[in-house]
Amino acid sequence: MTHVLDPDALSHDARALVAPLPPYDDVTRSDAAFRAFLHGLPGVDQVGAEARAAQLGTRSIKTTSKAWAIDTAISMVDLTTLEGADTPGKVRSLAAKAKQPDPTDPTTPKVAAVCVYGDLAGVAREALQGTGIHVAAVATAFPSGRASKAVKLADVRDAVDNGADEIDMVIDRGAFLAGRYLDVYDEIVAVKEACGDAHLKVILETGELKTLDNVRRASWIAMLAGGDFIKTSTGKINPAATLPVCLVMLEAVRDFRAATGRQIGMKPAGGIRTTKDAIKHLVMINETVGPDWLDPDWFRFGASSLLNDLLLQRQKLRTGHYSGPDYVTVD
């Protein structure tokens, strides 16, 4: 290895600190073994995955099914603001929207979580006290992940101390693309430990992984390392969550549960803006991994503008006429 991105990176022949769940407890015994395991995963038929995703996207979901899908999708939203210009006031108004997405209709379900930068997690925690809505914080030098491990772990602990009960970390794509899979694995293990009781979502940033084979490998690394959720993207890179990528990741969580008995959640993020997109994802879950994942504990949408479109569609179903952007909040 000549290309070392992290001066604290493990040496070439290092052994993983913590072994994964059986029957995979020996795959991390060495760099070479882990690479052999990951490259031994079945290859992804890219054309097939795209065709399957496109075909599932043609399902027509109408009337009562659509109403159910909209309410389910709203309850799965991680309402997100990740801007440099975020203020405590903006986070508080987002929290208010998370609690009551549509003030004109109290039957609208609340969202699953509010997702902010770690330094604002405290503001979100205070605003959401007692609501059951989770506070998710991005950490580990989000979105690039380009910092030393010590800085990343400090970032995680800081977010947890501020009140986040879900941590969205980014994997080290540089290490992944350089082939240092064990380093990626160990970093996730260390972050998981730093999380304590907080749930860990592992962002693969699939837009930077280039191939679906890489997406499958990165998904397995994240699951083996103890991530509670795997998440497609930061939302800062295009392309973000595409249907074929989600299909491959859903197949990975399905296969992982079949092998180990542990269920992992899935969170597409970025690029999901319309109700139609959201419903396509719900159809895909049902057809790929089954209804066990049709639950906010196991599936989330990382989104900001999606919620308004879901609310507009909900208003359309309720009132019978088309609504407009004047009837939802400006974010």
Place this chain on the structure above:
Amino acid sequence: MIGNDRLAVRKTYKLYVNGAFPRSESGRTYEVTDAKGHFLANAAWASRKDARDAVVAARGAFAKWSGATAYNRGQVLYRVAEVMEGRHAQFCEEVAAGEGLSSSKARAAVDAAIDRWVWYAGWTDKLGAVLGGSNPVAGPYFDFSLPEPTGVVAVLAPQQSSLLGLVSVFAPVLATGNTAVVVSSKERPLPAVTLGEVLATSDVPGGVVNLLTGDAEELGPWLAEHADVDAIDLTGAPAGRAMEFEREAAGTIKRVVRAPAGGEPDWAADPGITRMTPFLETKTVWHPMGL
């Protein structure tokens, strides 16, 4: 050499939405015939979802169009008239076939339509002076009023006059800075289709005008109830339904131009500014004097 055995190129026209020419989302088309019942072309038969998409496009285009200077809007609209002039013969043919007019009467109608367009293009930067101005108030304020466009306007175009009537109801919507969703005459949609092609090749930004061919009776209620439509012109509403559309429009406090009583007016008459004012809102500013 092209002989009589050449296959006819029969046209299937599409909608004009957001600067593109999509088919109807529903996949429906219908046959357009001339005044004597002979086949002319197939036209897209717009559905409520096409109307919804058109409103989204019109809303998206509103900021740019209403934010353009009145002078610039006038230039863009004048350019439309120039391109219409280039299609003069095609318009004449379509108007003559659709309305059953003699070629000289059709030419007169097309001339009047293009002149009408130029006339409205000239109004863009003059309306402010006619409808706005400073107001005398009893206090130390400089107080002035300005007309501003209302937003997205749905237009049910006249069913009889397929070009002059269409231009007469729809040019004022554009001239005042609004964006439009226009439902053409059902039986005589071809001049509207050609006008869409004219708009696509002139400088009007995509989405400012969205032309739907189809049935005003079917689309009218959806546009009248749509919460993101700010005003509706019911000129082409089917007889007997206009009152119902007005009631539906009231649910979202739209501005409404009522269907003319006693059939379509004489479109060749001087229109005045009464077709522009309904789509304007007056903003009044109180500015404290001093210093």
